[in-house]
Amino acid sequence: MNIDAALFDVFGTLTDWRTSVTRELAEIGGRAGLHADWAAVTDAWRRRYRPTLGRVVAGELPWQPLDDLHRLMLDEALTERGLDALTEADRDHLVRAWHRLRPWPDAPEGLERLHRSPVVTATLSNGGVGLLTRLAKRAGLRFDCILSAELARSYKPDQRVYRMAAELLDVEPHRLLMVACHPDDLEAAATAGLRTAYVPRPEWGPDAAPVPPPVNAGLVAADLIDLARILTESSGTGR
């Protein structure tokens, strides 16, 4: 597999958003004297993610930073779960929980190994540039470059996001590999001419039904260390 750069989805593929956000919700909610199934609140928040971003891609909502959309979705989720008592400050703090996500255990080492190879590594996430930079630094996730859908003023799976990444890195789309645990992200990347790698992750928790791997994924890796092994065994000398 001759590729020059690998692009990584972040929420789900590299980080365990459900455990991280649930922990912060439980802490903030506990301090406010509230009781709830906090994992269910996290799920209610995250379930709004794709439909809301989809409205931006479709032009029904104006483009705005992910932090602002996260706030909108959080307000709705809290109302749905009867948690309107949380203050403005609580909500602002919770929106920034997405800047503090914890990595899956294999992600730091896998990215470090790829950094030492000729393959360029970059994020390609719906998180903003500032969010991704802080998240990566805090979580010990090493990238050669931070790329965000923000730079195309859109959101994945909009084709423009993948094409922007190829253009900014100055790499042909077929020499780029999109790595994600989300079939729709990989399908959109493939449509834009990128190669694809699927990494399964239990992002919705241990009780959720496993996602079947996408039929057309170029490769499937067990985790980031496995992906690094596959790519460094097969990569060329880069550019």
Next chain:
Amino acid sequence: MNIDAALFDVFGTLTDWRTSVTRELAEIGGRAGLHADWAAVTDAWRRRYRPTLGRVVAGELPWQPLDDLHRLMLDEALTERGLDALTEADRDHLVRAWHRLRPWPDAPEGLERLHRSPVVTATLSNGGVGLLTRLAKRAGLRFDCILSAELARSYKPDQRVYRMAAELLDVEPHRLLMVACHPDDLEAAATAGLRTAYVPRPEWGPDAAPVPPPVNAGLVAADLIDLARILTESSGTGR
């Protein structure tokens, strides 16, 4: 000095473009059987840099990637020095010499120390995102984020470039530090509300007159290790 992020100029401040480019010119020119004062050719190329980028900022030339402008300036410099014999392939290779610049000896260690501090580190260069990503990976220059004037579709010292960096990192301008060996870069950053740090570099070679430090630089550091010492002794806990 309470800052959240430090932004680094690259050509001159972190890398020794003159030695790096002269070496590649001498190699390519030698293979073509040409004789010249190759350092003088490098200087003739680089002297066209500010005026050419200035024409883009002023709107006299349409915005285009730095590689394309480097090619334009190289063609002019080669004609000026009677070196028209260099081929298209030679010229394309030489334009990419700017992707392969060598760092000043203190730069990798200084950036590594800053990476381990709460201060976010990023490039803020006129080089493109792809150029900077490859240069940093090859030279062992560690950044938390790659930012380029390309993302504002302009060039420093246009104010829009500094404001774009503050916006993308989601950091107030007065919590950002611009680090450069070029007084005009620092003056423009200060006008945009950023703090400034001057690092003197012998970028035009040992025989060039030293640049007097800018009168209003917020701080002056001897090199990147000195800068890391100053910032890590005085930085807060970040965000």
